[in-house]
Amino acid sequence: MTFHQHDETFAGLPVTEFPAESVAGPVAWRVSYDEEDTSEEAVSPGFRAKFETFLSAHGATTESLVIGPWGYAAFDHAPLTQLQEAAPRLPGLRSLFLGDITFDECEISWMKVGDVSPLITSFPLLETLQVRGGEQFGFAPVASDSLRRLVVQSGGLPRSFTAAVLGSTFPQLTELELWLGTPDYGGDTTVADLSPLLGGTLFPGLRRLGLRNAEIADELAAAIAHAPIVARLESLDLSMGVLSDRGAHALLAGQPLTHLRELHLAHHYLSEETAAAVVAALPGTRVDVSEPQGADEDDRYVAVAE
Template identity: 55%
Template structure:
């Protein structure tokens, strides 16, 4: 699976691409504004000009949600974090930010280049949603943020340093966390030990939705989740898009009770039909998604399984 379409909604709002010539919506605060460089190889100043044009036409306090698409040579130039940080005094109403919202045609997810995104959390203390796509060069330092309720890192390979930093952040309001762990070929080097602070949940007291998905180590993650303290307070557990096999599911179901969950996502998996049926049968009050079963590729003694999102 590749990401082939742009999002049409973000943080519950319809996404509208900013067009300098187009008429503004009747209520510009009720849309998520999408801003992108005009050309795939645009220099940095062209994205800056687009953001400046947006701010000149839309009242700053009406820009609640911002979706940043291609910024020009995204495979070679890091995301415009410094630019967004510099605009914080003007973007006083910003509550949700999606950085790097690109399809594979605009830039493969594993090519999207980032830098240190910590400054965004420091510059926007009222930010409630931060979603980042791509992880090449991505860095994060542990911070405390009082308002953030949703944090997501979408990637084909998430660095262990970022996973550990997330676990070391103090996020008292966070209810939704997504980590697309990915595979080693695209930069993933996190282990279940790196996930320990997240699975412990001490710094995430409000967490209700946890996604540890798109994982090349899905079986190991499932086994760790089976005894993780944070699971007891979750409503949604998402282990989808990965390479889970019967061994991972067996470990998960043999662990702590999951009957309190509202939803368990396992779609895109390598479970046998019998195992998938068992997951549904053992959790009758839970919405269990075991759709999109995959078949492993075999080449002699080698067996290959693939996450939903890689390159």
């Protein structure tokens, strides 16, 4: 799987490309500039100008914002500073998605992003932050009393990024989604690195947990089978990784999962028998075992890497 199309909705709103002749009702504005027009050390002047025009037209009323290509993301750096400086002109921003970029616009592993954590502190009302990136992708521990949803999409999530997220203070966080990826693209986060999260002491409001796109999916499943955090979850997502029968059997042999409303395992390497056994074991849970990938141990890949 790669990103073939842009998101059509974000934060419950239809995504509308800026500029638009007419808009009916609230939308998530999408600002993009899909041209390379700068050197490797700067933000695209074309994006900078377009975003300035957007701010003048809609900044005061925007609650949800999607940033698409900011030039060619492999060369043009993400407009992090421009976004932070624009905070006073986006006083009502509650949802931000940085990096709605398809594979033909830039592969995820090539995207130059930087440290995205200041986006959280720059917007005091921010409830949702979704970020996508690969190269120079960073995070530092921060605190927010408003953040409820954090989604980090990567083909390889560095352990330093993971540690900084887990070192942050988000008392209102209800949903956390981390795409762990593969070591081939910098994804060196381990199960041990996630132990503070799985231990259940972090983020007391967390109800939806996604540890997706993981090459270590079997190891994660074995750890989750006995992880204290599971008892308070409503939704568990281990999709897009290389989960095999070994991981699924460990999951079923552990603590009860019948309290879950949802268990997402799509894009997996389970046998038909094991997939059926997982569904049968959780009759009151919506279990997604779609997108079987086969069972060849030498041909297993996460859904999104490059």
